[in-house]
Amino acid sequence: MLRRDFLKTAMATAVLTAALPVQARKTLAMSNQHFADVDGQPLFYSVHGAGKPLVLLHGGIDPDSFGSNLAELATGRQVIAPHLQAHGRTPDTDRPLRSETMGDDIAALIGHLNLGKADVMGYSLGASVALQTAIRHPGVVDRLVLVSAAMRQDGFYPEVVAAFKQLEANAATLGPGVKASPLGKAYPDVDWTNLFRKVGDLTQRPYDWSAEVAKLHARTLLVYADADAIRPEHMVEFWKALGGGQRDAGLDGSLRPASQLAIVPNTTHYTLPVDPMLPEIVKRFLGAASKPVG
Secondary structure (H helix, E strand, C coil): CCCEECCCCCHHHHHHHCCCEECCCCCCCHHHEEEEEECCEEEEEEEECCCCEEEEECCCCCCCCCCCHHHHHCCCCEEEEECCCCCCCCCCCCCCCCHHHHHHHHHHHHHHCCCCCEEEEEECHHHHHHHHHHHHCHHHEEEEEEECCCCEHHHECHHHHHHHHHHCCCHHHHHHHHHCCHHHHHCCCCCHHHHHHHHHHHHCCCCECHHHHCCCCCEEEEEEEEECCECHHHHHHHHHHCCCCCCCCCCCCCCCCCCEEEEEEEEECCCHHHCCHHHHHHHHHHHCCCCCCC
16 A cells, blocks of 8 residues: 655654554444543553454554554454554543653553453554563563664664754644644544654653663564664664573574564664564564573
C-alpha cells in the first residue's frame, strides 16, 4: 500500500512519528475496542487475533506506527495494542509524559486483563515504555522486543538529540499541521499541540537506564534499522549490556546469549516498524525455545 509523508519538519519530529506515514485506516470493529481504568488513567486498547498475548506499543505521536504489520503479528497469537497516554483514543491527564509512568500503565493493563506474563514489544517511544515495564514490573513481562530503542539519551545521533530539545518550543507550529493531516482527522480528539509539548518535555530530559538493562530478567530481542536514528556504537553497547557480544557461541551454538540482536537491511528508523521483515524476525524470536537469562 502506498505510504506518504504528510509532515516534513525537524529530525526529532521524524524520529518520534516515524515520518508520520499515513495509510488508509480501517475502522476497528467495536468488539475489538476497549477501555481500561489503570490507576486513574483511562487506557484505550484494541485486541486482534488469538493465542499467547503480545502487548504492542506504538511510537511517539502516531498510534498506528506498525501499519499492516499489526495484523501480521496477530497471525497465530493475540495482539493487544494500547494507545499510550494522550495518544490516539487514550485521553491525556495532568500527569507529564514519562516512560516510567506509562510503563506502570502497561503493567496495570496486563494485570487488568489477567494475562499473568505477557510478551511486550515496543517501537521508539513505545520501546522506552516497554523497557520500563520490564525494569519496573519484571513479573508481568515474559519476552521483550525493543525496536529502535536507546538505553541512554546519547544513544541517538547528536543532531537528533539537539532536535529533541527544540520540539517543545516548536509545538505550536507542529500541532496545527498534524491536526489538518490524515492522522489528525483519524484522531480528532487529540490535542496535537499539547501532545507535541508533552513529548518534547519528555524527550529533552537526559536519561541513563544502562544499569537497569544489565539486570533485566526478560529474554530480549533488539531490532534496529541499518540506517537508524540510533548510533551503531550504542546498538552494540545495548547488546553487550544484555549479555551479548561476549564470545563466540561455539560450534553447536550452546554458548550464545539468551537475548538476540537483529539489524534489518535497507531500512531507517522511520520505515522499520512497517517493514515486512520485522514480523518474521519477531515471530522467530517469540517462538524460539526458552533459554535462561544470566
